[in-house]
Amino acid sequence: MRFDVLTLFPNMFSSPFQESIVGKAIDKGLIEIRMINIRDFALDKHQIVDDAPYGGGQGMVMKVEPIVRAIEFVKSEDASTRTVYLTPQGKPFDQNKARELSSHSHLALLCGRYEGVDERVREFFVDEEISIGDYVLTGGELAAMVMIDAVSRLLPGVLGSERSAAEDSFCESLLEHPQYIRPSNFRGKSVPEILLSGNHEAISSWRRRETLKRTFMRRPDLIAKAALTKEDRKLLQEIPKEKESQEAGDGL
Ligand code: ADE
16 A cells, blocks of 8 residues: 655654554555655745735645645546545544545545645545544644554554454454453562463453453443444443442542
8 A cells, every 4th residue: 555645844754654563564565655745846946835824814824736736746646546634624533434544555645734725725636634633733744644554554464463453442442451461470460360261261251341341431432332242231231330349449
């Protein structure tokens, strides 16, 4: 899969993608990340990319011409490229959106700076707008990095085992159960007995219970969206009681 990042700050991307899983995926040729400097598409002598808004107001806005020329350059190589504008005004990015984007072979990620881009870019030249959360970053670059990371790990061959992506948090809208490794006792804090039992059925049911419990405690909104079995619902019914006694024990 190819990502073209349309940005005024291509250097921001040099180090994050040299490391670890994404770095290896690039080395293996599974993904390609190309920086497109929007400034290179400005035609004037000073390569100006921003201007003050019509009607007045604070700050500068990114000009339409260099951005559209950059998008057209990317599309001239591959007309099927999906163009995404990163903005806090976009649709919230989540695991389903990551999965959907991973089905495209070529994404162009437009990173805004300053007070954003001329409205005509958004209206006529991008396919969708995405936000990574309800907070305002200094630009879309970090949002593009988050998106590239989340999408890349879903591509075949990027993670060591295909299973890890299928089983991790959010693949079914639930949070992952706790994980423990050696030592079995660290400063008096021991691993739950059941995990040392070798009883795979019991371990699997414990993990499911912990998944449900953790999701219920931390993200009750996700429980409402999850596809739960009859057995899950039974386990869930026991959790509010546990929560009460835990809170009583915490002195709340
Ligand atoms: N640019 C600035 N803030 C952003 C956000 N929260 N998501 C995506 N792009 C952004």
